[in-house]
Amino acid sequence: MKLLGDFFTILSSNVSDEMLTVFGVLNAKHIVYKAHFPGHPVTPGVIQLKLVHELLENHLDKKLALKELIQSKFIRVIDPTIIPNLTLEIKIGLTRPMVVKAVGKFEDETLFRMHARFEAKE
Numbered sequence: 001m002k003l004l005g006d007f008f009t010i011l012s013s014n015v016s017d018e019m020l021t022v023f024g025v026l027n028a029k030h031i032v033y034k035a036h037f038p039g040h041p042v043t044p045g046v047i048q049l050k051l052v053h054e055l056l057e058n059h060l061d062k063k064l065a066l067k068e069l070i071q072s073k074f075i076r077v078i079d080p081t082i083i084p085n086l087t088l089e090i091k092i093g094l095t096r097p098m099v100v101k102a103v104g105k106f107e108d109e110t111l112f113r114m115h116a117r118f119e120a121k122e
Helices: 031-035 045-060
Strands: 008-016 019-026 064-074 085-092 098-106 109-120
Touching: 008 045, 019 045, 045 064, 045 085, 045 098, 045 109
Parallel strands: none
Antiparallel strands: 008 019, 019 085, 064 109, 085 098, 098 109
16 A cells, blocks of 8 residues: 555655655545544554655655664554644665664654664665
């Protein structure tokens, strides 16, 4: 399932050095929320991680494989009716495999963190 454009719509983005910052809106009517959970939508952690993955692929214009999830921390439940938009700050390392550190935020509050290694798919 592709998330960009349906689950998450990018409103703006900025690239500086090795940092990608993306601001976008969550689609509270997406099918994911019908199952997780009816009447009380919660953005699954795996969807948050996949969103970072897709943003990286989109930015770098290449397919990536997640090689290692070093650490992830889900700090606050993301209910799209309460938290309608996200800012994702993604620091992209220049090493191979590529080391990525990402933070998902709502306003000034950190919602989740991710530290992972990605490699280009052949």
